[in-house]
Amino acid sequence: MRSLISTPPYFKTVRAYTEAALFMLLGGLPLTVAAQQPDDDASSWGLGVAVITSQKAYAGIDRDNKLLPILSYENRYIRLTGPELAVKLPGYQFSESNKVNFSIIGKYDFTDYKQSDAPILNGMADRDGGFRAGFKAEWQNSIADISAEYVTEVSGDSEGSEVNLMVEKTWHFAEHYMFTPRIAVSWQDKKHIDYYYGVRSNEVTAERAFYQGEAGMNIEAGARVGYMFKQRHIIFLDVSLTSLATEIKDSPLVDRSTENRVFLGYSYSF
Secondary structure: OOOOOOOOHHHHHHHHHHHHHHHHHHOOOOOOOOOOOOOOOOOEEEEEEEEEEEEOOEOOOOOEEEEEEEEEEEOOOEEEEOOEEEEEEEEEEEEOOEEEEEEEEEEEEOOOEOHHHOHHHOOOOOEOOEEEEEEEEEEEOOOOEEEEEEEEEOOOOOOOEEEEEEEEOOEEEOOOEEEEEEEEEEEEOHHHHHHHHOEOHHHOOOOOOOEOOOOEEEEEEEEEEEEEEOOOEEEEEEEEEEEOOHHHHOOOOEOOOEEEEEEEEEEEEO
């Protein structure tokens, strides 16, 4: 998230482009700034690449390793951060270090699986990701940065909705480094959890009982570190651990209570 705390422009650039990269890769976590905030008539770009490794909770599923591009763009009207496009709405600035921003967002959710991904999923219908749309509010202040969003699936797959809330704080040190811990909660409605973790009547087997998901809340703790050099280059590492809702852990498709993700990336700002 963008901070208006009085810090050198160098550090603001570090933080902005790190978050651009992270948002592209996370595909929906409430990290909210795509690039260094442009002037009224200016725009900014960011390009890069990252390696991400993640472990889903489905029983017997292998760890997923990917090489992904990073893309961000921002001007006074829109903010593109990988799979998310935000249309900026009027906000309010109380002071230099206290501001509220609003936007309408649309993004693609990469949550999905194929029956070939794990033995427990054999015979299950594939579950697809989907396009989500909603509203986001961001409160940037001198204590912490807070974002909240509501999104719902509009492409006709899960038709589920989520409410996401995140609090994070960034510290800058040793001229080139930044450290940002965060905690986030994600409330997912019945349609969302049932679509991805439910077992339909025609999918029941001796090893896989019928299951109808209910609404639940996930809790994530994470942190990222970034190193910036020559003003336009940044290398970053992000790690996170998500404690899954009971409504997900109770699914016969799941044998873990947590999911985790680690990724390392590089981004260049124009």
